[in-house]
Structures are given as C-alpha cells and as structure tokens.
Amino acid sequence: MSVVVITGSAGLIGSEAVEFYVGQGYKVVGIDNNMRQTFFGEEGSTVWNRQRMEKTFGSRYEHHDLDIRDGQALDKLFQQYQKDIALIIHTAAQPSHDWAARDPVTDFGVNANGTLNLLEAMRHHCPESVFIFTSTNKVYGDKPNTLPLVEKETRWEIDPSHEYQNGIPEDMTVDQSMHSLFGASKLAADVLVQEYGRYFDMKTVSFRGGVLSGARQSGVQLHGFINYLMKCVMMEKSYTIFGYKGKQVRDVIHSHDVISAFHTFFQNPRRGGEVYNLGGGRFSNISMLEAIDMAQQITGKKLHYTYSDQHRAGDHIWYISDLARFQTHFPEWKQKYNIRMIMEEIHSENLVRWS
Template structure:
C-alpha cells in the first residue's frame, strides 16, 4: 500500500489531507505531538481532532506522537516505510508571530530545522517521493505594506489599475524588510525546500498560503482569526482588533481547496523547488470589519469587540494572493468555497463543540 507521510496531521490542513488521502486508499502516517497546546494553552489543543481521525480512519491512519526536531525518531519512521512513501506533506509548524518573539530558538528549530530534518529523510530514504511544504505569505515580510492603499468604508484596497490589484505575485521581494521572527523562520524553511529541489533535483514545492481556514482549526487569539472570531461571537467572548482600523484585508482559503491544490501538484509534480502563492485571491477575501459583520449575521449575535490602535508587528494591511501562476500550471484547480461559505461551515460544524 502506498504511503503518505503528513506532519501536523491533527491540525487544520494536516487533518484535511489525512482524511483525503485515506479516502483514496493510501495509508497515512501522521506525525503530531500536539505542541499547539504548548503554544496556546488548552484552547489550542488538537487532541480532539487526532481522536476523531483515529476513530474514523482505522487501519488507514497510523499516528506517531513525534517531534519533527527529533532526527532519530524521524529516521526510525522513514526507515520503516521508505519503500512505500509516495508523498510527504509538511504542515507542522509554530504558527504565531507573538509566540516566536517570546521563544525565538524554539520557533526556529521547529520551523526551519524541523523542515531540514524532513528534507534529509526524503533525500536519504525516498528521493522519488513528492515533498509539499506549507509555507506562508509572511515570507514577504511587511513588503506588501509599501503599496499605495486606498481607504474604503470597510477595507483597504488597491486601485484597479495597479499591477498587483489581482494579488501579490511570487516575484515580490522577500529581502530587506521586516518579517517577524516567525516570518524569518518560515522563510528559512521555504528557501531550504527550494534548495533541496534545485540542488538535488527533488520534487519539492512551497505553497505560500494566505489565511488557511476551515471548521477543524483550533483557532486562538494568536492564530486562526476566522475561527477565533466566530468562536468569540458564538460564545459571547470578547474580541480585539489590532490596528489598521479593522480594515486590513486577508484572502481566505478553505482547507479542502488547499488539499486539492496539493493533490494537483502530486499528480503532476515538477522537479526543482517550485513556489506558488496559494490563497482565496480575488474569489475569496475579507476584511476584519467585514468578517465581524458576517459573523453577526451567521450567529444572530452581536460580537463584543474592542480596538487596539497598535497593529501586530509585521502584520499586513492588505494581502490577496495572485494565484495565476498555479492556475496556469494546473488549470483544473479553482476556489470552490469562498469566505462567507467557509464561515457558515465553521458555525454549523462547531455548534455542538462550542456549546452554542
């Protein structure tokens, strides 16, 4: 049986990919040690999602409670399955700007050194496999904030005639700008994934995601804003907007659309460290104020929110992904679930868990 290795398998994208490939008949080897709970406390745990996968997928899912910084533990797993590994999907990460600033060594070792460990596993044990890395738009640092934004009633925008009005392309410089320590560690990982592809001619790819969302994310204040905001609305908890008048714009992509892009690449992979921006693009984007309006509409509750004039360090004023490069290479892929529908799914699928 062909094997798919997925790190962060109990997280949002990892669990979506786990279910998808198990449904196709692959044996999924999942790695997740629930460090999200260490990062964000009990609210951030993914234990519930791991239990759901183990219950629903049976023998098609094998879970390892392993840390991707542990080279020896990874070696044992890859040696066991190396003959059958067709695909590695690397989604495990420390995902928060603020947390990274508190523990930069831990952040870098997880995001950069952990990624290097996995690339070495591929090179040594299964070099014909495909390696998919879940990178981030934060590799561009605050460079997008230099664009000439126009203030509208509920959002910042670019003039329709601007070269980037359709979104940020992969050619935007990642150099000489403020990244946050999280952005820097993810950029280091992004570059090493490219390098293993180019130098060793391996089939590696970086997907630089916008806001990845879906109903199975353990959203917290420091990460997963759509889920967290909806949870606040559903549970009558307070929410804080940080800077930019709440008009900052994010493109939102559902986990299933992310995994569909992964699978398109897996079916027709390229060697040499390809890079794609991946997000909702112009088909699925929303500002904080617009998100609040939709949340109140969906939940029929008024969100209790406050405003802090200080934005988070390195945060984007406006970020929409230009996905034209990926769509050109894989024309059958497109956004299937836009932002408002994503929010409705999060609400419907979490009403019992969040005791609405």
C-alpha cells in the first residue's frame, strides 16, 4: 500500500491533508507531538483535532507522537516503510515571529534542523518520493515594504502602475532585508528543500504560503490571523491591532485550496527544487480593518479592540501572492474559497466550540 507521511498532521494544513489522502485510499502516517501547545499554551493545543482524526479514520491513520528534531526516530520510521512512501508533506513548524525571538535555538531546531532530518530520511529510504514543504512568504523578509504603496481608506495598496500589481512573484530577492528569526529559520529550510531537489535530483517543492486559514486552525494571537480574529469576535474577547493603522493587507487561502495545489503537484511532480508562491492572490485578500468589519457582519457581534502603534518586526504592510508561476505550470488548479467564504465557514463550524 502506498504511504503518505504528513508532519504537523494535527494542525490546519496537516489535518486537511490527512483527510484528503485517507479519502484517496492511501495509508497516512501522521507525525505531530503537539508542540503548538508548547509554543502558544492550552489555546494552541491540537489534541482535539488528533483525537477527531483517530476516531474518524481508525487504522487508515497512524499517528506518531514524534519530534522532528529527533533524526534517529525519523530515520527509524522511514526505514519501516521504505519505498512504500509516495509522498511527504511537511507542515510541522514553529510559526511565530514573536516566539522565535524568545527562543531562537528551538525555533531553528524545529524549522531548519527538523526539515533537514526529513530530507535526509527521504534521501536514504525513499528518494523517488515527492517532498512538499510548507514554506512562508516571510522568506522575503520586509523587502515587500519597500514597494511603492498607496494609503487608501481601509487598506494599503501597491501603485497600480508597478510590475507587482498582480502580486509578489518568486523572483523577489530574499537578501538585504529583515526577516525576523522565524523568517530566517524558514528560509534556511526553504533553501535546503531546493538544494536537495537540485543537488540530488529529487522531487522537492517549497510552497511559500500567504495566510493559510480554515475552520480547524487553533488560532492564537501570535499565529492564525483570520481564525483568531473570528474567535475573538464570536467569544467577545478583546483584540489588538499591531501597527500600520490596521490597513495592512494579507492574501488568505483556505486549507482545501492549499491541499488541492499540493496534490496537483504530486500528480505531475517536477524535479530540481521548485518554488511557488501560494496564497489567496487577487482572488482572496483583505486588510485588518476590512477583516474586522466582515467578521462583525458575519457574526452580528461587535469586536472590542485596541490599537498599538508598534508593528511586529519584519511584518509586511502589503502582501499579495502572484500565483502566475504555479498556474502556468499547472493550469488545471483553481481556487475555490474567497475570503468571505473562509470566514463564514470558520463561523459556522465553530459556533458550538466557541459559544
């Protein structure tokens, strides 16, 4: 039986991948030790999602409470399945700017060393499998903030005459900018994934994500912007906007559309360490002020928020992904969810949990 290995399997993207590949008839091996709770406290725990999957999928889903920093444990697991492994989806990460600054060693260990351990396990045991890495737009550091931006009533926008009007492409430089320590550790992992593809001629790909969202995310203040915002509105909790007048813009993509892109690549993989920007693009993007207004419309509740002039170090003022490269290589891929659909789903699927 073909096996799909998924790290961070109880998280948002990981669990979406588990459900999809179980449905496709694969044996799914999940790796997740709930470090999200270590990073963000009880509110960030993914145990509820792991238990849901184990109950729903039974023997079709095999869970391993394993730390990706443990190279020997990963090697042993990959040795067990060897060439039965058709696909590795690597979503496990320390995902917060602020948390990384508190503990850079752990951040780099999880994001960079953990990725290296997985690539080595693949190279030694299943070199013909496909390796999909969930990277981030933070690999570009704060370079997007040097673009010519125009302040509008509810958002910042790029000058419409600029070549990046449709979004930021993969050729934006990753040099001469401040990344945050989180961005630096993810960039190190991103480059490793590319290098294993090029140097060892393996089928690896880095998807540099925008805001990845969906109803199953355990959103917290430090990570999971849309999910956490909806939670605050629904539970009538206070919220803080950090800098840029609340007009900072993000493109938001649903976990379903992320896995759809992953599977499209898996069906026709390219060797040599491909890189794609993957976000909502012009199809699905929103500013903080616009997101607050939409959340209030959907829930019928008022958000109580405060404003801090202090933006997060390395944070983007405006970021929209240019999806042209991926859509040129894979024209059959289409997005399904726009930002309103995403927020409405988060609301409807969490009414009981957040009431």
